[in-house]
Amino acid sequence: MTAPEPFLFRHSTRQIVYAAGALVSIGELVQTRRLRRIALVVDGFFRDTEVRERVRNLAERNGAAFAVHAPPNQEPDTNTVEACREFLAEFEPDCVLAIGGGSTMDTAKVARIMLSNPGDVAESAGFDREFLPHPSLFVCMPTTAGTGSEVSEMAVVSLVGSDIKLRYRSQNMTAEVAVLDPELSLSAPPSVTAACGFDALTHAVEAFVSRLASPMTDPYTIDAVRRLARWLPVAYEEPENVDARGQCLLASTLAACAFNSTQLGLAHAIAAPLGALHHVAHGVANALALPAVTAFNESCLGEKGPVLAEALSSGAGETGDAASCIASLRERLSLDRGLDEMVGAEEEREAIAVAALKSGNIPTNPRKPTLDDVRAVVSAMREPLQGMPPAERLLRPAGG
Numbered sequence: 001m002t003a004p005e006p007f008l009f010r011h012s013t014r015q016i017v018y019a020a021g022a023l024v025s026i027g028e029l030v031q032t033r034r035l036r037r038i039a040l041v042v043d044g045f046f047r048d049t050e051v052r053e054r055v056r057n058l059a060e061r062n063g064a065a066f067a068v069h070a071p072p073n074q075e076p077d078t079n080t081v082e083a084c085r086e087f088l089a090e091f092e093p094d095c096v097l098a099i100g101g102g103s104t105m106d107t108a109k110v111a112r113i114m115l116s117n118p119g120d121v122a123e124s125a126g127f128d129r130e131f132l133p134h135p136s137l138f139v140c141m142p143t144t145a146g147t148g149s150e151v152s153e154m155a156v157v158s159l160v161g162s163d164i165k166l167r168y169r170s171q172n173m174t175a176e177v178a179v180l181d182p183e184l185s186l187s188a189p190p191s192v193t194a195a196c197g198f199d200a201l202t203h204a205v206e207a208f209v210s211r212l213a214s215p216m217t218d219p220y221t222i223d224a225v226r227r228l229a230r231w232l233p234v235a236y237e238e239p240e241n242v243d244a245r246g247q248c249l250l251a252s253t254l255a256a257c258a259f260n261s262t263q264l265g266l267a268h269a270i271a272a273p274l275g276a277l278h279h280v281a282h283g284v285a286n287a288l289a290l291p292a293v294t295a296f297n298e299s300c301l302g303e304k305g306p307v308l309a310e311a312l313s314s315g316a317g318e319t320g321d322a323a324s325c326i327a328s329l330r331e332r333l334s335l336d337r338g339l340d341e342m343v344g345a346e347e348e349r350e351a352i353a354v355a356a357l358k359s360g361n362i363p364t365n366p367r368k369p370t371l372d373d374v375r376a377v378v379s380a381m382r383e384p385l386q387g388m389p390p391a392e393r394l395l396r397p398a399g400g
């Protein structure tokens, strides 16, 4: 075992609670922290469900006031954040509880921190900015296993009326408590489970092979890969399976605990313009990119290549290199699709390659790509693989 290279490991979330039925722990938090004003920011899907009433009861039974805000069911834009900020500013909570997918958690994250950092939402974006802390307790409960926003230091918000994605990053913006309750993810339909789960898998794989990966992050990421390879197809095929849901939820959190330090790689670099320019769902975009990206990276993975392949294959019951295992998993989740069905024109693919190369995730990709390399990867994504090894598709692009 070689001595570690210098590294930096970041972790901001102070408590992670995991249990089926962990929603009840909100009552304990209200009691032990003596919380008086609970603001629930909840995914619109859960707005009129039992979840909201349970939180209300847990708050009011412990003498706390309760108010609820449900942002629209879409990726947040600056107006969404502004509306949430107004709600929070008016209610003056001492606890902000976000329950939902990445969009809801990101909305609450940015809106809450803007309370202590007055200013324009768009102008406050940027990775190099550290926000002043807000005194309220911030709790996140994810309802999908995907973004890891419950522990990540980042948030993404669209600039309203444009294709521009604003990125925020601050340890002071991050949830202090993450509550993982697999029962909340039981209602996610299979297509959402598959896409969100593939986002989590892409986080785990890209963080494991990142140039900033370290002995602190490797245990998180390889464990996340193993759990997702084994349990994501089960959660997809058996939506009511609480154990499978829990494994995926835990894996998505583990991966995000790592990517706070490692950043991501070329798959996310390609997924970003696919989302911004063509509105391809983030998980679907990652599923399009990850097999070809992993095949491209293979020669630079060193000792990690076989470890990654073993983790993917032991979980999925597949054999072969890492890229082929990822491709098989993608097929089981009905995500073996081709880019051509979403992005047909050559100049649009060129724009994706050019935008991807400018991404902040490129420097941490294990193999440094040229523009021609990215073009080749994007070209290899054009058709479904249908059993073809991703490395072969990379060498023989669509139409070739």
Ligand SMILES: [Fe+2]
Pocket: 147, 199, 203, 268, 282
């Ligand atoms: Fe992602």
